[in-house]
Amino acid sequence: MQSVLTALALGALYGALGIGFVIVHRLTGMVNFAMGDIAVAGAFGAVVASSVLPPLAAIGVGALTGAVVSVLMYHLAIHPLRHQSLMVQTIVTLGVGIAIRSAIQLIFGTGPRQFEPITSGSSLTILGGSIPLQSLWLVGLTVVGYLGLAFFFDRTLSGKALSAFSVNAYAAGVVGISLTVMATIAFALSGAIAGGVLAAQVPTSFITAGAGLALGLKGFIAAILGGFEKLGLTLVGGFIVALVEVLVARNVSAAQASTIVFLLLIVLLVVRPQGLTRKVAADRV
Amino acid sequence: MSDALAVSNLSFYYGRAQVLDDLSFTVAAGEIVTIIGPNGAGKSTLLNVIARSHRLRRGAVAVAGTSTSRMSQSQVVRTGCSLVPEGRQVFSTLSVADNLLLGGYTRRRDNTTKKLLREVYDLFPRLEERSHQLAGTLSGGEQQMLAVGRAYMSQPKVMLLDEPSLGLSPQMTELVMKVLKRMRDENGLTIVLVEQNARAALALADRGYLLNAGKFVLEGTAAALRGDPAVKHIYLGGASSTEQVEGPLADSLAAELAE
Numbered sequence: 001m002q003s004v005l006t007a008l009a010l011g012a013l014y015g016a017l018g019i020g021f022v023i024v025h026r027l028t029g030m031v032n033f034a035m036g037d038i039a040v041a042g043a044f045g046a047v048v049a050s051s052v053l054p055p056l057a058a059i060g061v062g063a064l065t066g067a068v069v070s071v072l073m074y075h076l077a078i079h080p081l082r083h084q085s086l087m088v089q090t091i092v093t094l095g096v097g098i099a100i101r102s103a104i105q106l107i108f109g110t111g112p113r114q115f116e117p118i119t120s121g122s123s124l125t126i127l128g129g130s131i132p133l134q135s136l137w138l139v140g141l142t143v144v145g146y147l148g149l150a151f152f153f154d155r156t157l158s159g160k161a162l163s164a165f166s167v168n169a170y171a172a173g174v175v176g177i178s179l180t181v182m183a184t185i186a187f188a189l190s191g192a193i194a195g196g197v198l199a200a201q202v203p204t205s206f207i208t209a210g211a212g213l214a215l216g217l218k219g220f221i222a223a224i225l226g227g228f229e230k231l232g233l234t235l236v237g238g239f240i241v242a243l244v245e246v247l248v249a250r251n252v253s254a255a256q257a258s259t260i261v262f263l264l265l266i267v268l269l270v271v272r273p274q275g276l277t278r279k280v281a282a283d284r285v
Numbered sequence: 286m287s288d289a290l291a292v293s294n295l296s297f298y299y300g301r302a303q304v305l306d307d308l309s310f311t312v313a314a315g316e317i318v319t320i321i322g323p324n325g326a327g328k329s330t331l332l333n334v335i336a337r338s339h340r341l342r343r344g345a346v347a348v349a350g351t352s353t354s355r356m357s358q359s360q361v362v363r364t365g366c367s368l369v370p371e372g373r374q375v376f377s378t379l380s381v382a383d384n385l386l387l388g389g390y391t392r393r394r395d396n397t398t399k400k401l402l403r404e405v406y407d408l409f410p411r412l413e414e415r416s417h418q419l420a421g422t423l424s425g426g427e428q429q430m431l432a433v434g435r436a437y438m439s440q441p442k443v444m445l446l447d448e449p450s451l452g453l454s455p456q457m458t459e460l461v462m463k464v465l466k467r468m469r470d471e472n473g474l475t476i477v478l479v480e481q482n483a484r485a486a487l488a489l490a491d492r493g494y495l496l497n498a499g500k501f502v503l504e505g506t507a508a509a510l511r512g513d514p515a516v517k518h519i520y521l522g523g524a525s526s527t528e529q530v531e532g533p534l535a536d537s538l539a540a541e542l543a544e
């Protein structure tokens with residue numbers, strides 16, 4: 001039970017990052033490997049804000065920072081390359097990730113940072129396991145983010161316009177939907193959910209400048225499990241990744257947990273590229 | 286009065302291959318003009334350049350007196366020029382209603398969506414019956430209605446249609462053509478109709494152009510084109526095929542088009 005509860009919080013984080021991957025991929029077809037570093041930028045935004053703002057507002061600032069960094073990345077690095085192949089764009093995201101990581105290290109150093117939880121008091125005990133209250137906030141925030149996004153995509157015209165672009169980009173252009181506008185929205189949303197949720201995790205552990213790469217890859221696995229398409233399944237995928245990680249850490253070796261998760265990634269790509277979905281999405285990843 | 290659509294000296298290349306060669310033409314407000322021509326003549330390319338799905342590099346386009354030459358695709362739609370693309374291109378995994386709503390995307394702040402939706406459903410009652418169905422599961426004819434309805438939702442002054450009769454039964458083709466006529470007669474819509482089905486197109490249109498290898502080789506009133514021996518010979522076929530083709534232009538044209 002304890003493993004499940006721990007995995008729940010971690011899984012929400014990976015799931016949120018995975019959703020960040022999916023939103024951008026659905027629209028543009030590319031994989032944004034800077035996702036983890038964008039989230040870390042958001043977390044550091046929250047750390048800075050926490051010195052003057054209460055924790056919940058600081059997390060809001062974290063989401064905003066993630067969104068701004070993500071949008072800047074699109075306009076400075078991806079938009080100028082929009083006529084290049086997806087492969088080129090995807091490789092560029094790796095470079096942008098490194099740039100963001102270096103910039104954060106330059107500003108904040110490599111040491112860990114933290115801020116106060118939203119609710120004081122330690123943990124909630126459920127069925128023999130315990131979960132920090134802050135982790136409940138994290139899970140709640142992820143769920144709210146997910147529901148908000150689901151509402152946005154299914155019920156609002158802008159959300160439908162984003163979906164329309166992934167269904168038929170040519171026709172979306174024909175009805176007057178602008179790719180630049182849609183991509184700006186998609187990058188903002190993906191940066192916001194990843195940055196906000198990671199910021200919510202900071203009080204329970206801590207954040208370092210170099211955390212982005214590993215986080216991003218775990219979010220990437222969650223996105224694969226979601227078929228790079230379904231937001232809900234991506235959350236489930238995040239939970240699965242986290243559960244594997246937690247169980248390995250507990251029963252085998254904490255040091256090797258990440259290695260085994262990445263081995264899982266390779267096996268997954270070979271055996272089941274469509275993730276938890278029924279459709280083969282291999283050609284899209 | 287300014288023309289609803291004015292195209293001047295428009296050329297287009299795919300890479301180095303020239304597809305459109307210095308085309309100029311105008312369409313008056315409320316006029317229906319058809320562009321007919323063989324496969325590969327450049328008809329779809331022309332409409333896509335006017336609608337700015339393709340970049341406009343050489344030449345100028347104006348919609349209702351406003352130059353759209355420097356505009357983005359969405360600005361062109363907002364200015365009042367909408368394309369009904371070849372092969373319908375509906376959003377297949379979205380519902381009929383969502384397809385229509387997205388057609389009105391550029392008018393989303395105008396508060397006219399409900400009224401326009403009502404008008405589309407009046408023009409095509411079939412779409413209202415199927416409003417919750419996924420567009421990809423509609424029949425070809427219904428998808429064509431949807432493509433026309435979607436363009437209508439942007440309140441265009443000029444509608445560009447690329448082979449709306451493609452793959453449609455004669456009855457369905459007639460239905461679509463009747464709706465086009467109704468949109469012109471009731472709303473003053475200006476229509477540019479690209480067609481393989483010259484018979485249906487010339488029956489509806491006021492004027493027509495014959496496009497071949499990126500150039501207009503013939504133009505005139507629909508009646509004149511219907512009577513033109515070359516057009517008769519190549520496009521209207523059937524009963525007219527036994528008639529004699531005469532005149533130097535007709536001869537060379539017939540030879541050129543027949544190959």
Ligand SMILES: Nc1ncnc2c1ncn2[C@@H]1O[C@H](COP(=O)(O)OP(=O)(O)OP(=O)(O)O)[C@@H](O)[C@H]1O
Pocket residue numbers: 299304322323324325326327328329330331371481
């Ligand atoms: N994307 C493209 N790249 C290169 N050449 C193209 C492209 N699209 C069309 N062409 C070429 O441009 C020419 C004109 O094509 P276009 O589609 O405009 O013809 P069309 O008159 O619409 O023909 P159809 O009646 O078959 O639809 C053709 O020779 C075609 O092969």
Ligand SMILES: [Mg+2]
Pocket residue numbers: 328329330371447
């Ligand atoms: Mg064509």
